[in-house]
Amino acid sequence: MGNSVWKDTWLITLRSVKTTLRNPFSFIPNLMISAFFLLVYEGGLSGISQLPMFEGANYLAFILPVSIVSAAIGGAGGAGQGIVKDIENGFFSRLLLTPASRLAIVLGPIIAGMLQLFIQTLLIIGIAFLLGLEVETGFGGILFVLLIAIGWGLAFAGYSAGVALRTKNAQAAQAGTFIFFPLIFLSTTFVPYELIEAQWLKVAATINPTTYIFESMRTVLIDGWIFWDLMQGVIAIVIACTITITFAAISAKKAVSRG
Amino acid sequence: MKFQVKFVIFKISIFLTLVPKILVGVIVVNGKIEVEHLSKTFKKGNVQAVKDVSFTVEDGEFFAFLGPNGAGKSTTVQILTTLINATGGKATVAGHDVIREPEKVRRYIGVALQETGVDPDLTGRELIELQASIFGFSKVDAKTRAEELLNIVQLTDSAERRIGNYSGGMRRRLDLALTLVNEPKILFLDEPTTGLDPSNRMAIWKELRRLNEENGTTIFLTTQYLEEADSLAHRISIINDGEIVATGTPRELKAQIGNDLIALTFSTKEEEEKAERILKEHMNSGDVILQNRKLTVYVEDGTKQLLELVRLLDQENIEVATVNLSSPTLDDIFLKITSEQVEKEGEVHGE
Structure with a gap:
């Protein structure tokens, strides 16, 4: 009687994936918004890439990271929403009453959220190719972009799962996802850093880790393999993941503890 | 001879390795x-x-x-x-x-x-x-x-x-x-x-x-x-x-609380409270409970004591609206035990 952690994690992840697929409205809006970013900004703003600061870059490649990060954050947010749903409808307690591994109970929805993120990111990149995307570094560059998207998504999944496990409340978890807006827009979202006019926005963009994610993705899509520029994104991810996953782990421990 | 000894040892060792497995299969979990x-x-x-x-x-x-x-x-x-x-x-x-x-x-x-x-x-x-x-x-x-x-x-x-x-x-x-x-x-x-x-x-x-x-x-x-x-x-x-x-x-x-139970109701709150006070003086106060506008009295012999109670209240000019004689249900036990507890606590706090 009883399974290994792997078997439990597999079973619970599978069930989370099933639940997500049966609620298409849990991922379609986010996917639409991300595709919308790509289409509308490319259509409306691509003219500004004539400016010298863009150094002849293709605006599609410039705006694609915004769309990808938006898809990644949305997908990873699904992890937290899955957990909150389980807690609210009592399924979480039911799992706690079985011999299932405590780790698997928390990890299942997070892995499902990461899978959702992965597929959404692939779809967005696919759309970009249909729109005529050209990538300086080719297939390897796309892989790098995917890795960065997953890394950044993982950081956000840790955050959203942590909020979910701590508050155990759907409204609070929903409110927690509003961090999406400052993360995406207080950055070099539409134009390079040099073109940002307001001083406060420059400060915000410098603090916002998403800026470094955007920059490393853009480097690989537009300029090529420039080691230090790419590392900035990786470092931002490592720092963010360390913080949010620790937060998630502490919250998870509290949620499954019996104190 | 030597072979036999070896064989026996072999058998014993097999048996010993099996013991834990056999035990696991045989031990019936006690649902206590x-x-x-x-x-x-x-x-x-x-x-x-x-x-x-x-x-x-x-x-x-x-x-x-x-x-x-x-x-x-x-x-x-x-x-x-x-x-x-x-x-x-x-x-x-x-x-x-x-x-x-x-x-x-x-x-x-x-x-x-x-x-x-x-x-x-x-x-x-x-x-x-x-x-x-x-x-x-x-x-x-x-x-x-x-x-x-x-x-x-x-x-x-x-x-x-x-x-x-x-x-x-x-x-x-x-x-x-x-x-x-x-x-x-x-x-x-x-x-x-x-x-x-x-x-x-x-x-x-x-x-x-x-x-x-x-x-x-x-x-x-x-x-x-x-x-x-x-x-x-x-x-x-x-x-x-x-x-x-x-x-x-x-x-x-059910046996803990006497055989019969008399339920009385009154038309006014004053009468209820007065009746409660009188009955509590007259008998074991724990056997008299006023709740939800119903005065419940636990007695040994319902038919005999019913008349006594009504007479007693009559002397005090309290008019009984309805009377009901019955055997106790678990509901009544519950009511009695919990109200006794409240009373006990009241005494403790009162000291």
Whole structure:
């Protein structure tokens, strides 16, 4: 009687994936918004890439990271929403009453959220190719972009799962996802850093880790393999993941503890 | 000769290596619950939900915890089913300590709590199969088990529907099926019929009786309904304000409070209160309870004492509106015991 952690994690992840697929409205809006970013900004703003600061870059490649990060954050947010749903409808307690591994109970929805993120990111990149995307570094560059998207998504999944496990409340978890807006827009979202006019926005963009994610993705899509520029994104991810996953782990421990 | 000795040693060694396996197969898990001086204080608001509770439920017994909302029933069940830790005392379920060996306890128990729920996006069949897989069933065995259980709780026709579309009664039946997946030695049910219509309640009662009688499953049930405890349980503990105030068979509990019961009502509040005061002076004050505008008096011989009481009140110019003579039900026992407790506490505070 009883399974290994792997078997439990597999079973619970599978069930989370099933639940997500049966609620298409849990991922379609986010996917639409991300595709919308790509289409509308490319259509409306691509003219500004004539400016010298863009150094002849293709605006599609410039705006694609915004769309990808938006898809990644949305997908990873699904992890937290899955957990909150389980807690609210009592399924979480039911799992706690079985011999299932405590780790698997928390990890299942997070892995499902990461899978959702992965597929959404692939779809967005696919759309970009249909729109005529050209990538300086080719297939390897796309892989790098995917890795960065997953890394950044993982950081956000840790955050959203942590909020979910701590508050155990759907409204609070929903409110927690509003961090999406400052993360995406207080950055070099539409134009390079040099073109940002307001001083406060420059400060915000410098603090916002998403800026470094955007920059490393853009480097690989537009300029090529420039080691230090790419590392900035990786470092931002490592720092963010360390913080949010620790937060998630502490919250998870509290949620499954019996104190 | 030498060969024989060797052979015997060989046999013994084989036997010895097999012993643990044989034992595991033969040892029958004892569905006993032992609780000693259990208490639980919640940090939030420093609420003492369970106060020094001790009791034993024997293997195969049907035991009920009876008490009003907030009495500590659910907290006790949550401790016994390993959801929360006690702050004091000790509890053993199926031979394992709930605090030190929660994983082992979880294997042998089936639990339906008020806070456990279902994933509304799965179908009934999928959820039972998932639960079985988590308990270590193979894919094929999980399917077979799901089919059996759907049959038992009569959900075969709705097995392919998503649980979100189930009615309350169907959900409760599915809940029961889920608790039975691992063929538990002990079933914990926290108010399993609260809010159910009579036909669904009867269906659950019937299934619980069958499990207890045919499979010998120990059942620990909490309820607010005295009728439910009375009709199902072998033994009942009445819990109020975190403490067990009485334990016994339904018959023993009924015998505790005298033979008959007289219920009086009056047309005005003043009369009620005056009557209460007079009767309390006249007889054992614990036998007189005023609640919900009804004055209940516990007596030895109803027919004889009824006239006495009415006469007494008449002398004081109190007009009795209605009189009712009956045998006590568990409801009355409950009322009496809890009101005695309130009174006792009142005295303590008054000092």
